[in-house]
Structures are given as C-alpha cells and as structure tokens.
Amino acid sequence: MTKKIVINQDKCIGCNTCPLLDPNHFELDQNTYKAKVKKQPEKITDDIQNTIASCPVGAITLE
Numbered sequence: 001m002t003k004k005i006v007i008n009q010d011k012c013i014g015c016n017t018c019p020l021l022d023p024n025h026f027e028l029d030q031n032t033y034k035a036k037v038k039k040q041p042e043k044i045t046d047d048i049q050n051t052i053a054s055c056p057v058g059a060i061t062l063e
C-alpha cells in the first residue's frame with residue numbers, strides 16, 4: 001500500500017519550502033500559514049523524498 005504524506009502541524013513553521021519545491025502535492029494553508037497536503041501522490045517519487053528531506057524542522061513524514 002502506498003504511504004501517505006503527513007505534515008505535523010505543531011512542527012511546521014510555515015517556511016513555504018515544500019509548496020515551492022512541489023506545488024502539486026503541498027500548499028500553504030492561508031488561514032494557519034502551515035503546510036498541508038494538497039494531493040496525496042499515487043507513488044512516492046524521489047522528488048517527493050527530496051522535498052520531505054528539505055523540510056528544515058522534519059515536519060513531513062510518510063505513514
């Protein structure tokens with residue numbers, strides 16, 4: 001089963017890195033200024049892994 005992207009809302013500092021790197025799957029919530037999943041990917045690509053690794057506070061995980 002494909003894993004899902006999970007963004008820890010307590011950890012996210014709203015730096016906007018993940019939406020910049022991958023606007024198809026991540027977006028910044030305009031109310032909370034925290035990232036949220038725009039669309040779950042059908043498979044976890046290297047690009048998505050790189051975006052996850054780019055989060056400065058480790059707020060993005062795969063579950």
Ligand code: SF4
Nearest residue numbers: 012013015016018055
């Ligand atoms: S890269 Fe991390 S801290 Fe920055 S917006 Fe995305 S989830 Fe939040």
